[in-house]
Amino acid sequence: MHAEKEIHFRDAAAKALLDPQLRANFRRAMDGLIAKRLAQFPDPRDLQDLRDLSTAIRSRSLLCLPELLEQLEASCAKNGIKVHWAETCEQANQLILGILQAKGAKTLVKGKSMVSEEMHLNAFLESKGIEALESDLGEYIIQLDGETPSHIIMPAIHKNKDQIARQFSQKIKDAKYTEDVDELTAMARKVLRQKFLDADAGLSGVNFAVAETGTLCLVENEGNGRMSTHVPPLHIAVMGLEKVVARLEDVAPLYAILTRSATGQAVSTYFNLITGPRGEGEKDGPQEVHLVILDNGRSRIYADPQLRATLRCIRCGACMNHCPVYTRVGGHAYEAVYPGPIGKILTPQMEGVGVRHDLIHGSSLCGACGEVCPVEIPIPEILVRLRREATHEDMGSTVVGKGTGRTASEDWAWRLWAGVLKRPALYRVATWFATRFGKALPASAPLIRNWTQSRTKPVPARRSLSERMRAEGVSHE
Amino acid sequence: MNGTKPKKVYFYGTCLVDLFFPDAGMAGIQLLRRAGVEVVFPEGQTCCGQPAFNCGYWEEARDVARTQVALFPEDLPVILPSGSCAGMMKVHYPELFHGQPDEAKVRAFSARVYELTQFLVDVLDVKLQDLGEPVKVTWHSSCHAVRDLGLKGEPQALIGQLSNVELAPLAREYECCGFGGTFSVRHPEVSGAMVADKIADATATGASVVLSTDGGCLMNVNGALEAKSSKLKVQHIAEFLWERTRAR
Amino acid sequence: MSSPNPSAPDSRTAILGRLRAAGDSGPLPALDTAVLERRQWDPAERVTRLRKGMEAVHTEFLDAKSDTWPAVIRVFCEREGLKNLLYGPTSEAGSALAAAWAPEGPQLKPYDRPVEAFKQELFGDIDAGFTGTVGGVAETGGLLLMPGPAEPRLMSLVPPVHIALLRASTIQDSFWSAVKALGWGRALPPNALMISGPSKTADIEQTLAYGVHGPKRLIVVLVDDLK
């Protein structure tokens, strides 16, 4: 699972910044989403109460996680939903392949699922001769171009309509060129309706799984999730093991805060509760429903009391919508399934803190993500924790790759830093030099060179505050 | 908090103010003194330790933090002219010293920490009289002042007391200016894009001065403005308040 | 029920084992639901709120009385030139509609066969689907549906127009209170759902477009049965 080379967020981000179209697309979209979310929470007290409640519900679920998963499995079994467990993505892919092959399924139509992205399920199935077609409009758009999602809620947010118009006219049979959004949507509808009709199986993610009733909850606007889970004879749902909650009542506030935080909607078009396959006397609905529960590193994250908060995430995307870095570089620069702030803490924990050291540092720690997160995940604190893990192997944690991001030069720099700053006399000498000769430092010196890419070189004052206070003679205690 | 106004406080300059904005530090001290408070400025101040803390070098951060805490033994408020350093000392020191033998001592220290405008408004309830020429300014709120420290409009309230000052709202006021300490040199491209947008928003307000309470933000925004030879200036809020209200 | 992957039982044991080993189940945080309990309105206000919420997402409303609603639907179908309307002959709403339906003009089509024998027609030839509801949600706007043998799932999804019957007296304050009132937290049918409007997407430049996969129009026939 360890990547060979370090992945450089800095380089990818720098490249993304050179694309003015991309920057404009994201800025416009994020400004809109921020304003829409804000309008959904006119009363700060309600917002805070709802966040506290949601956080408590997610924390409770995690505290009882093994019990809830067992209860979910039992409830599902009672309802006729078959539950499967996968430790790794590879296992999950094989499981799904097995389920499909057992039914002789050749085509799979997919509702939106980030876990299936995590598994790279589409590529895997294609390699086994099974067509996996994305049906969420955004996912469909990026699948046509062989791209990955640039946002967890709005996967095609990096594209504008001219780009989509060109793409449709080239890649959809008999499609004419149009920039009219309604016409573009109609084209996709036509193609995908036929696919729903023909598909041998449907796949979906899970927003919340209810242990007590054995219910899979799906939040969506388009209806493709319902199509994928109700029309084909076989439905396979995939979820990360953290998605379970105890009761359906607990889902209500989570759902309320999810749609508001994500897209600034009070409610989604559909909130679909699936508690079983086609029942006695029912005329439609799948004959079989399977649920695949994926670990993929989550149980390791779970083992750490601080890092466990990462698993509270309900994948609303608000952290990326409000992130000043994400807004400027977009989702692809992260080279990760989950971009933005949540991706910055999740990806290194899954792939290793050493290989993702650059990503962990790609944050100004401004705190906007933690401020809006509906389940109060302290993302900046976790980032700092991961920075420690990346450079210290003696933390006694379960973090992958701990200590592997350490470099001799950084080590040396911090030692020197502390060596001077814990000795006021030395600091006094250093500032004396800085105030007298700081001007003379070349703008091309390492680090200063990075600073002066966009700014003038900072010049120390002629006399420091301490020096002036000393001259005043009143400073001594 | 009101009612028992302290007679004596400590002042912690912070490394950036010490070295780059000493006038802001002096102004903060003057504002406190004028409010009838005796200001003690202990010798031996260096840095709160935030850069090492944020980068994950907690032993080094603790070494430095310990020497700083030791400078403030008396049970007096500790006032900082910086949101992020105050946030570090107030909110993050308890994390940094969690489980350390001197945790209790550090926690007691953290409880005494205030950012300057917070102290001027919430504790001292100062009243300002504007003696300056009419001017239009805009306000950049420091991320850590708002999100770590929980500032709730204290700086704006102080600016609001000045009759000749027009406060122009800054678009995306709560968005980070891109400084982020070592972030600015580890990810100079993104950081640069952020500060470029910040100065564009600030310029669009038509103000002649951008005010802030954070040395890092000030240095960052100032550097970017200078690089563009902009006429727009930055100033620490303490210096601005003091200049406009002091008897000449 | 043999699993297609023989290693699956081991995965289960390993995963649960790791989660258990993490141990240390501290105290459960209390749940303060005051914020949900604050959401309360009187029946008339509930109607207004539901309507406002749903109209904001392009749902259309037709006003009716307990004895006029079949006629209201009829007039709508004729006005819109719908040639047929899919209904559930054994459902309460469906049978009431059929009883009042005149034979000429728009045809009522029963959904009375398994979908396998009906798919092509359902996807190709049906203009509208009619369903009842088991309630509504005032806070955000939304209809609560419990599809089943009498009212199959796809009736509210596949036809381009969905007509739903809602009795004002069944509108709950919020989804949370509805879950409790309907007993959904204890037992659920294989499918239940909330619908707030016609199918929509904003995946192309955040521009709203309706009817991307599901119905392009949602028509609520609102029966005023209060007091």
Ligand code: SF4
């Ligand atoms: S971390 Fe919080 S804000 Fe980000 S996606 Fe998850 S729940 Fe939403």
